[in-house]
Amino acid sequence: MDQPLRPTLDSYRLEILSNALTALTEEIQITLLRSAYSQVVKEAQDASCAIFTADARIVAQPVVIPGHLGSMKFMLVEVLKEISAETLAPGDVLISNDPYRGGSHLPDIALFRPIFFDGRHVGFAGCIVHYTDVGGMVPGSNPQRATELYQEGLVIPPSKLYEAGRPNVTLQGIIRANVRDPDIFFGDLRAQEAALLKGEQRVCDLVRRYGADEVCQAMDGLIAHTAAQAKAAIRAIPNGVFEFVDFMDHDGIDLTRPIRVQVRIEIQDEKLKLDFTGTEQQVKGPLNAPLAKTWTTVFYCLRCILPDDIAFNDGLTGVLDIYVPEGTLLNPRHPAPVNARSVTVNRIADAVLGALAKAVPEKVGAQVCGVPTGVSFGGIDPRTNRSFVFYESYGGGMGGTMHGDGADGLSTGTSNAMNIPVEAIEIDYPIRIARYELVPDSGGSGQYRGGLGLLREYEMLAEDASINVRGDRTVYAPQGVAGGHDGSRAAYFLEGADGDKRPIPSKFSDRIRRGQRLLVVTAGGGGYGDPQGRDRTKILADLAEGMITPDRAREDYGFDASSEAQRQRKTA
């Protein structure tokens, strides 16, 4: 040891060890992302790693997908209720995907590995991966028509996947018999196991160098540091009560009934108290979100208003009180189906950020496009005569804020997926992309306008395939703020080979035939501030670049492009 041990770590040792813990978590995460098999992991990076203390508090979790924030915490706590920490041994690997025991939905499978050094249990490495298929009534385990959890796939309760290094062959056999593509499934599982092993090695390297006491103290120190930063930031916000109500189009089954999400946030000194009373009762279809999802979504919203340099860990938990009445959309009773909860999660984020925009308008602007629009096709590829399952999700406009225009065409909210390159889609699938564009005029007008939505047009080249669209915001547009206008709504169309084009609802499952086209138009972001206050040069630039049309400039901004051009010519 370089220095005599002190009761608390001094500031640079904390900085050093916190850097080291964060870096090692990032390292295992990259290993996992690069070696995983699932389509969703491959392109959408829908996977996450974390290091935990021995008592299941998160120490570090680098996050690509904000929706993963803290997600494993609840699973690990529940796993340890079933498998007591005292019974753990080196070489154990724990597994679970149960949405009603801290999980999210069945395809999200978490693995945990206790980390031992010289017989001392110093923490856990954990990782979660979105699997392509975990069985159930449809390929991809995302049945829009599910009415019970059992239809969504295989439930893996908290179990030991390895016991002191020995594989649990019974469990593996059950899994193999229940998933559609066991090779890909076990490829992902191996990637998860390898990432955890690496996590254990790296933490042990650190312990070897700094000692177990000091590493454990640094873990506590990191959590305490984040808690202190979070408390200070919340204290800086004036106390008050802020409410927001938002809606989803429908649950895909009753197309006439909007689904309500409501939140009341009370800021009291260094606490944020969130009460979701007033939110819709649990629904029949799969829009229900298990309780842990409300927590992870609130973590995301909180993180957005905290200082940039705050590290994410368990320290954030202390500033939050969350109440969600049982039996509602956000705290459903077993065995309600949950596979489409990602739409719901984004509406939670919209509602919470909507309320926070009233409390900290300098930190939160207008609403974002509001849903990661998921598109999937499945069928037989005529080029190879093999079956294919295609899935991608993509975004729309960000909201305008006090600081500038919302960004055009981005993954928004708790989703952060990359799009799949057009060339990659056409190489791998019997699908042609005819257009991929920004949608002019889709951003809500304002002093700072909302970002533009996206348009993607797919042409099916296979004879006959399944089509599944999971979107939203076709009825309720992303809202503007402080006088800014709403963003444009999303719209989805099917177009026949004969050119006949018809709108389809935002949750849609059907068949698509060769030559038919799916046209997906996502929502633009809301605008910020009165459009009359917009800088003229920005309007001119938007016109020159085709981001807005002359009509929009005239109607919303009172800006006549032709007379402006004339005026400029005269003064020039």
Next chain:
Amino acid sequence: MSVAETSPKDRLRLSADIGGTFTDIAGFDEATGELRLGKTLTTPSRLADGIQTGVEKAGAHFNEASLLLHGTTVAINTILERKGARCALLITQGFRDIYEIGRINRPEAYNLFFQKHEPLIERALRFEIRERMDAHGRVLIKLDEEQVKQAVAAAKAAGVQAIAVLFLHSYKNPQHEKRAKQLIEQDHPELYVTASHELSQEYREFERTSTVAANAYVGPRVKTYLEDLRARIGERGFGGSFLIVQSNGGLFDVEEAKRSCIRMLESGPAAGVIGAKALCDSIGLRNAIAFDMGGTTAKAGVIHQGHVLMTGGSLIGGYATGLPVQIPMIDIQEVGTGGGSIARAGPAGALRVGPESAGAEPGPVCYGLGGIEPTVTDANLVLGRLGADRFLGGEMKLDLEGARVALEQKIAKPLGLDLTQAADGIIRVVTTRMSHVVRWVTTERGLDAADFALIAYGGAGPLHAVSVAREIGIAKVLIPRAPGHFSAVGMLVADLRRDFVTTWFKPLASADFKELLQLYGEMERNGTDSVRQSKIALQGIVLTRYADMRYVGQEHAVTVELPLSLFETADREGIKRRFDEVHAQRYGFSSPDEKAEIVSLRSAVSGIMPKPPFERIEQGDAKPSPQAAVGERPVYFKEALDYVRTPIFLRSALRAGDVIAGPALIEEHASTTVIHPGDRLEVDAFGNLGIEIRRS
């Protein structure tokens, strides 16, 4: 002309590395075997003058030189400073926004004000063209040549100097891109025209668009720069070959550089890694990390089993809003810590260092040029690792008192530390941050940093190398000669090189070897023709084949080097075994029973240049000569928890075989090497400082 000739007229091989602050010149005299060095401030408006001054400082003349090798930041700075040409993009109909849309993820996931990458070509100048290929390269819609002409006329009217062309699937069939380029050049020979397939034959339309747009954007300026520079050095008597260093560490002819400017983005840093590789070759070292620390950043590249590790592309301008460039280059990772990095006491008792840098102006507090924020250099001075009277050979006196006051007030007091703890804390924080980047380049590939030697250079590298090595568990540090000029020296030992990639999706089990060999053959023919064009007498041409491979179902492919012998026998199992090995090394597991597929074929063609041998230095005995010992001063070492009387040695007076036990400081003109207590230095036959790190 042959460089092997040593007539007095052309016996000199010169290299010029123009960086943001300094222009470094290295000259190798083939007649005497002597290495000459010159360093001068970069003259941004007249870069040729800087080279001239540097050459004079090195005691050389252009008319003696047969070869000028050049690395420059002109291309990357043109992009970072947004000073490139007004350009237009011709792109497949329906896709003009892909450049703006990008990959749609938010690198700053919690930033609700996030702004995306900013395209180098504005939307109004991106013209859609009716044409379409499918993924097999079959024409679905014929190229509308009339529309190409109209678009170019409109672009001309808007005042563009350059035009980029990107059509979907051109990596598979470049016919339409070629034809469009031909049409534009016919009508407008004054325009700089570049098509995506000339730079990248890999799928991924956004990355290829960004690459070709960047080439168009920098093209006119870089072309003018190179032509101007060649004319200027010609006027000064240079009549030899003028070659440019690419980001892949290889040289290429200036004519080719003018067409593919984007290949020279990272030429300076790449040359440093090539220098490190040559150093490894000269002393029989197989595994090393090249560690380059300057004023604002630290960079690390890797030499593994005698090969420099490469990557398929990078982001220009940072992770969050960077623009991708999809061309093969040396994999160099960077972190924003250098000698000028500013230290700050953060909220809640944290100590942060960088990425803000005081740069050369105002510079660290101790430069006395108006800097008021304490930096890494100030901490080094306070701890005695730098001497106030000895910086740059005493040319520049440092203000120790100023550094102490700044550290006391801005760091020590707010954090409740004493001055020494504060300065030591700064060093330790930068040490960890740099350790992560050094570790990262190896662990990311499943390698263990502890198995590598650390070759440290750049002005600040030798000051910090030993601490970084100890942090990671590296046992051996090498400080090459002239660490402050190392990139320029590295250029002298570079080879001509061309890299090619062709996207080719095929299951390994059923891949047609005839087609495979045809594709490699085509790349190798192109490469061989290209390196022969340079008119340099080569010692040989070396072909290397790689394939990007993955298990069926995976997305990310790993690049696997494939010995030529595997192809002679069409050894599919052998190729699969190589892939399994590389996968296991990189990710900790492999799946020998699972099928693999090929994603892309890569080929590297190197034209081997005659190289200057590393110069041997005078042989001494274990004890340094009395002339080498020039004094001592107290230096703080954390191992001792105190200041320790530390002898100072003059590097230029050290001889081969000299051994020095730490603690010690080795001073030379542009750099100081710190040896910690318990470590041991031995000078090798070539004058490299070899430091053995005591296991702590």
